[in-house]
Amino acid sequence: MANKPAPDASRRSERSRRAIFDAALALVGEVGYDKLTIEGIAARAGVGKQTIYRWWPSKAAVLLDAFGSVVEEYDQVGLPDTGDLAADLKTVLRATADEFNDAAWQAPYRALAAAGANDEELSRTFVGRLMEPGTRVYVDRLRAAQEAGELDPDIDLRIGAEMLLSPFSQRWLMRTGELTHAFVDTLVDQVLRGLRPRD
């Protein structure tokens, strides 16, 4: 069954791993995902191609690990809870909008989202590792609001979070609209109107 000899992870060169991540992120920003090549990453990292192939199955997997290792440092301790749900959401989503408009994030994120669309295996990892944790903090914040009686107890919070986040992501990914602060504010307002308790 195990048709790959399974390399010995304990002997792995941390130096090379880091250099590969740096090279991959730098290159995807410089030349774009389509022109990102394993050969190019190896050359930039000063590493043999085999060292990449030994540990990752594809350039998408390399990029996912590289980007993941960066993103996870940033990763959220949760959303603020000032008691004003709408304000809290607007604050965070405005900041996120700014972040998504930053070129350094665009290339790898877009690349991974795109690669995931055509590769189910990859998309499971991408979603599980990078998107799901982000979504969860929104669900958690909504739950806190629900428990505080600010949201209707019958609401599906997961879908509520998606109503907030998906229009946001979609606009960015497909370039169907700008991620302005005005957009964020209107979105939060219209979504929350649907989630609040009925009179």
Next chain:
Amino acid sequence: MANKPAPDASRRSERSRRAIFDAALALVGEVGYDKLTIEGIAARAGVGKQTIYRWWPSKAAVLLDAFGSVVEEYDQVGLPDTGDLAADLKTVLRATADEFNDAAWQAPYRALAAAGANDEELSRTFVGRLMEPGTRVYVDRLRAAQEAGELDPDIDLRIGAEMLLSPFSQRWLMRTGELTHAFVDTLVDQVLRGLRPRD
């Protein structure tokens, strides 16, 4: 400046054009977008490579045309308007969910969405030609409801439509969840609660 000789479209072989579309759609379903090649399309279509390069700049463009020519046949008679907005939306979105779960649609649609993420030019065309018209019929239906007093007059209808469609597309594209009828129903309900007139 005119660095492309601009082929004479009137002499174009309709036979070849069709064969290329058929080949592209068949192949993207069989081998996936990443392994779809111009050479492969040409061979399958019984066509010289140059015939493809003469008329399209990339495999994405070929696929977009091919898929577009299929999709546009199906397209837009508008949404039903029975007077019951929620029911109308559920009906159509349930049908769309079934369609998106159909394997024949998946490959080319995913491929184009993905290709668009990394290619701004392509994504403009993709969105403008295939996604925007679909969104517009929802906006139109919402506007009709708004004019009938079923929706709050201050609502941003474009964002309203996105609240409905983006969670739907996102789940499918990123495989973050199933497109079930139950999901569709809950989504419609929670969205419409936010759009209806305040008491």
Next chain:
Amino acid sequence: MANKPAPDASRRSERSRRAIFDAALALVGEVGYDKLTIEGIAARAGVGKQTIYRWWPSKAAVLLDAFGSVVEEYDQVGLPDTGDLAADLKTVLRATADEFNDAAWQAPYRALAAAGANDEELSRTFVGRLMEPGTRVYVDRLRAAQEAGELDPDIDLRIGAEMLLSPFSQRWLMRTGELTHAFVDTLVDQVLRGLRPRD
């Protein structure tokens, strides 16, 4: 059966063919056969690797063709026949010895002889194309002498030629001795003693 698509020889680029020959011969002289690579030949010739793989199965085959195309220009109109067999043989073998001591010939010839030892298919071509014609002119000259009564009519002329040529080639190929004029003279004398008519 024919599992190779068989390239269309009529469209072949003569320019590339020549450039490949030149590059192969130059490189084998510069770096030796073991470090001769298809990639190196392609680069030096300004040619794609595939252009080499399309027409030849191995670097040995390329070199054989390249060397063959050079050698065949030189190729013998036959041995001199002054009536004095021993003198004729000495003249020609001395010249050949000088030629074999020339560095330009050494590399490709040695390389092909060596490659042939491990590759039966190749050695058949090498022998048939480059060695056999050379041997034949000796057999022909011996036959003329035999018909003139200078050699015993019962002699096996092919073996006679081998007695002359093999010690010569062997010394050179295996470096078991120098190819001096003195060696040539003694060899011719001792061989001819064995071939002349018995009293």
Next chain:
Amino acid sequence: MANKPAPDASRRSERSRRAIFDAALALVGEVGYDKLTIEGIAARAGVGKQTIYRWWPSKAAVLLDAFGSVVEEYDQVGLPDTGDLAADLKTVLRATADEFNDAAWQAPYRALAAAGANDEELSRTFVGRLMEPGTRVYVDRLRAAQEAGELDPDIDLRIGAEMLLSPFSQRWLMRTGELTHAFVDTLVDQVLRGLRPRD
């Protein structure tokens, strides 16, 4: 100057040495010299690569040692001397022909002869260790005959031996002809005619 750490030969593992020889000989027979690799030998021998690199500079050197250790067991008890030189030579050469037609000998012998053609250093060792001793016994036997008055006293015995052995080796190495008993007999007769005393 001493740029190699010079491993301590006294601590050397005899077990590994043998295993490496066995593996090298087995593999050269199975896959041929070109596909013989150090890695392959190490794996087959159950030995680390470094153990090979520590003691030999190349795969040719390993094979030479391996083959040498086998050949030297067989070696040289000298040629028979029944008083009938022609008969003695025919006997031995016929036996040698049979031996050369044996597949087990072919691969390593051919491989080494070929490798030697392109590697002067190696060829000196190959010739000195494996070929020269074989030639010498012929020279010795011819000298005995010369001293017994069966051969002309002015004959160059080394060249005489080459007239006998080179056509033989050459036929085999370059596959220019079969090593039949008939060939051996004719060769011996024609050579000896040239070496015998003149009337």
Next chain:
DNA sequence: TAATAACCGAGACGGTACGTCGTGTCTTTAA
């Protein structure tokens, strides 16, 4: 009605990258 363009199928070409294999060096683990 011939000539003269174009598109067309075909596929060779110079290239780039693929993913694999072997080289020779170096380090880690276990006897």
Next chain:
DNA sequence: TTAAAGACACGACGTACCGTCTCGGTTATTA
């Protein structure tokens, strides 16, 4: 302390496609 195991940087392998470029051979106007 030595040897197995094997990760590493490197370089070449032989293959697949890229996009460009002829090559005949149909069409399908234009002279």
